[in-house]
Amino acid sequence: SSSCSSSSSSSCIESPILAKEQNLKPKRLRARRKHLLDHLPADNSVATSPKSRSSIYRGVTRHRWTGRYEAHLWDKSTWNSIQNKRGKQIKINVMIIVGAYDNEEEAARTYDLAALKYWGPTTLLNFSVETYVKEIEEMHKFTKEEYLASLRRRSSGFSRGISKYRGVARHHHNGRWEARIGRVCGNKYLYLGTYGTEEEAAAAYDMAAIEYRGTNAVTNFDISNYADKLNK
């Protein structure tokens, strides 16, 4: 189906009930979907009761569509300023994804280790602090960022971004740089070609992003670099 040709796996879930909701406004749709999913039968492995959580462990969330577990940590020292609906400026914590796992307990252990590094042994953990004596010794050798990176590397989900540029990847056959952009031309993934250098591929991505998403598109290089081409 065309909905499944896009990258979003969520659109591939076959549910006649949810399919009916496609005419609703996004916010309403989300609320409705949540309501429906929350009230699926108890024997459904994916569903949770309205008040239950997706995992029994702290800092661990099960991805509804993929079934994998993600470990999340909030960095209280890195604040993000945003504006709320009334124009008042509010601050939110920055959420850090520590890793993605097939195993719930492994995700919980990873959350604990990250929490120990960030907030110390007094913080609330999933397992007792005695469980991590070895790891606590080990983590002193690293900065927060370094330790987090090592946890991510250990996760089964770690693999992203050989290229430092957005929209650029190594071609699996010839090793050339391939440029692509998603969700354009009627929800399809658009192939932009292969290039000898990362920079060329990155520029191709930028041009496509500007063309399809306008001047507010996120680009690899400054948008002014493309002013001449855009004028044409």
Place this chain on the structure above:
DNA sequence: TCGTGTTTCGTTAAAGGCGA
């Protein structure tokens, strides 16, 4: 009402497959 933690979903990278 606010702050913190959880959930959901859109976007993107990687990899596989197929045809020229």
Place this chain on the structure above:
DNA sequence: TCGCCTTTAACGAAACACGA
């Protein structure tokens, strides 16, 4: 072998839930 397309799953951020 190369170019192109599709699928899968990770990443990132916004929205939401809930307790203080």
